[in-house]
Amino acid sequence: MTDLLGDMRRTHNCCDLTTAQVGQEVVLMGWVQTRRDHGGVIFVDLRDRTGIAQVVFSPEVNTEVHEKAHAVRSEFVLGIRGTVAARPDDMINDKMVTGAIEVNVDELRILNRAVTPPFAVEDDIEVGENIRLKNRHIDLRRPRYQKNIIARHQATQAVRGYLNSKGFLDIETPFLTKSTPEGARDYLVPSRVNQGLFYALPQSPQLFKQLLMMSGFDRYYQIVKCFRDEDLRADRQPEFTQIDMELSFVGEEEIMAIAEGMVSKVFKDVLGVDVKAPFEHLLYADAMDRYGLDKPDLRFDMELKDVSSIVETSGFKVFADVVKKGGMVKALNAKGCIDFSRKEIDDLTKFVSIYRAKGLAWIKVKENEWQSPIAKFFTDDEKKALAERIGMEPGDLIFFVADQPKVVNESLGNLRNHLAEKLGLINKDEFRFVWVTHFPLFEYDETEKRYQSLHHPFTAPLEEDYQHIETDPLKLRSRAYDLVLNGSEIGGGSIRIHDRAIQERMFSALGMDKEEYEEKFGFLLDALESGAPPHGGIAFGLDRLVMILCGMPSIRDVIAFPKTQKASCMLTDAPSEAGTAQLNELALRIKKIES
Known part of the structure; x- marks a missing residue:
């Protein structure tokens, strides 16, 4: 296959160029945003992920190259070599980062041609979401979405840098694990080598991060994919990303302080905004009394x-x-x-x-x-x-x-x-954080006719409420805390139960008999007896946090390849049917359900 690049190698990104490079030879590569033919001189706005630079094809510079440029169209991929020149004063574009310069092209390579895109690669046009997601690779070329994905990268780098500086270890936990449904439905994965048995994709790394505390890794974090097979909304996806952390030998205040420092670092690095810490605190009961919701907007x-x-x-x-x-x-x-x-x-x-x-x-x-x-x-x-x-x-x-x-x-x-x-x-420019604390530990499910954990069954109750575990579970308050920003919960965590006897009492209050909780959580109960330290943690929804940072209405706008509200990928047509051979290997048979 011909190497179209040959000896041409990119020297600059489009937005690297300023008047400081005037007179220099540069090589740029990117996509054609627009092409304009002005009476013999052809102007092309060349775009890469950093932005746009205007490149000029003039017969006075190179006749052959100028003739070749007549074939160039929108979204063609180009490599150009040329000399940076200052624009005439009356041609300066103050709205562009590179508006004071242009590049006079001496060499052009058309690296790939493109069919007419289904929509223009511009921010200010309205495109139906189905069309966007079907052509997500083109949608992501638009400046708005490029900025969103870059902001997501900046946020994760800020998180890693901050937590690394606080002595945390980035430790991976398994994706193929045991199904312990306690809320949303699990995604199940059939095992070929253990026919008839299934793994589950994790709804969170909750149990493994607690086990890491019992293993002596007293500060863990992970930026991790999680999976929930639930009905979707604008701020939910079947697969989503958490900033997950767990700490040993701490109480609520230490965890909150670390979380506040991390969030402050993210806002500073991504937006250049200083947020004031410590954040306000609000009891769950007061939040419900005054605002009706456990994630109040205090703006x-x-x-x-x-x-x-x-x-x-x-x-x-x-x-x-x-x-x-x-x-x-x-x-x-x-x-x-x-x-x-x-x-x-x-x-x-x-x-x-x-x-x-x-x-x-x-x-x-x-x-x-x-x-x-x-x-x-x-x-x-x-x-x-x-x-x-x-x-x-x-x-x-x-x-x-x-x-x-x-x-x-x-x-x-x-x-x-x-x-x-x-x-x-x-005020859309204001960021109001508030910790909501002392949630109820349980709620009563009228459909199931039993108690359910408001967060998860490993959350510790307030010590003064232990007396109510068997007699009146709805009186139990938890050592849980959610961080709310502008009416959206961006993080939630709790101090965990680290005593086997108390954990068993929690399971019993949830209506599990000993056989059931031993079958589901026996490994955790055994670990709690092996010398479990007091521990707690918190998890942040990265997608939702970046959505707020970017001022977007949906987390789909800050995920590179999101699913629709029906949990499908329009770009790749997933999910799709499995072949007969695959199903036979897994000892599975599909039962068609009449709609």
């Missing part, structure tokens, strides 16, 4: 107010009955929004119904009266108490939801975020 106010005690004896039976049945009523004050139309309010009612709210009561606060279908049901004393609790002022629009606490909090918490976006209350 704006608008806190929820519990008015259950005021309305439980009111004449408005909808509110009173809910409170009597153990539910709650909360209010959200949309300051200055009295002019919302009935249609806008109806649209907000539909919005909260997504979170199972059965309705959205409202009051418009005027100078001397309340305008609302429910105003007549409250006494003057109740109105006064509501006004004080909610901070009502003329011009405000108050929303109420009455239901079980989970529904009320989710409905109004998400409505709070929705209204802040609608009203322009969010």
Whole structure:
């Protein structure tokens, strides 16, 4: 095969060139962004991952090369040799890094031709996501996505450099492991040499990193792929990347301090932004009470107010009955929004119904009266108490939801975020971090009719709550902590259980009998008896962190080759059917399910 490069070797990237190189001979290589023929002189914007440089084909420099350049089209791959020249003053482009120079070409090599791309390699054009993902190799040429992938690289380098400096060891853990489903579904991998048996791809390295602590590697980290076979959203993928770490002989405060230092390093290296540490702390109970969500966005106010005690004896039976049945009523004050139309309010009612709210009561606060279908049901004393609790002022629009606490909090918490976006209350240039701590250890699953771990079953409870393990598991609070940034959870961790007896009590509280937890986790229980140190850790979602750093709406925008919401790769058409020979080797037979 002919070596098209020959003796031509790249000397500079496109954006390396400045007026300092004027008069120098350079060799550039890249793709044709645009080609313009200006009355005999051909201008080409040559693009590589660093940016664009203008190269000029003139018959006065080289007639043969100029003639050859007539064949050049968009996305052709070129190698050029030429001399850097200063642009005339009236041709300087201040919007380009290389806008003060151009390269007069003396040698051209067309390294590869290209068919017309399905869309222009430009940021400011709208392209359907399916088309983008089917042609991801072209999509990734666009400057926006090149910057995103470079930012991801910078973030991982900042993480590695910081953790290495703190004495951590980068240790790999297995991808083929045992299925221990405790939440999302596992991806299963059939074993050929052990027919009928299956590996699972790890949802996280949780158990192995704890075992590393028991092995004496007291500071571990890994930037690692994890896998969950679950329904997808804009911020979820079937395979995702974690910044995973575990430490021995530490408490919550030391882990949080290291995590804050790492995050600060990432923001400084990638964005040049100084973030203030230590970060704010918020108890889970307070987060739910004030914001309705365990990942509150603190860039704006608008806190929820519990008015259950005021309305439980009111004449408005909808509110009173809910409170009597153990539910709650909360209010959200949309300051200055009295002019919302009935249609806008109806649209907000539909919005909260997504979170199972059965309705959205409202009051418009005027100078001397309340305008609302429910105003007549409250006494003057109740109105006064509501006004004080909610901070009502003329011009405000108050929303109420009455239901079980989970529904009320989710409905109004998400409505709070929705209204802040609608009203322009969010400073997009602000980064507000908050640690949310003391989560419940368990939640009750009505479908399964059993308790489930809110995080995972290896999280230690607060010592003062041990007494509730057998008698009232929902009273258990955990030594867990999530780091929230601008309303998104970017990291979560906990202090782990390092005592076998307590771990067995946790498994029992989750409804496992001894035979079940020995079969699933016997290796961990044995390791806990071998001299397990106190330990804890945290994992950050790299994809979500980079998404926020780059200001992107979806983690698919910061992953080189993401899956769709149906967990498929449109570029390679994965997943695909396996051949009969492969299935026979694995002793598998496919059962077609009628749709």
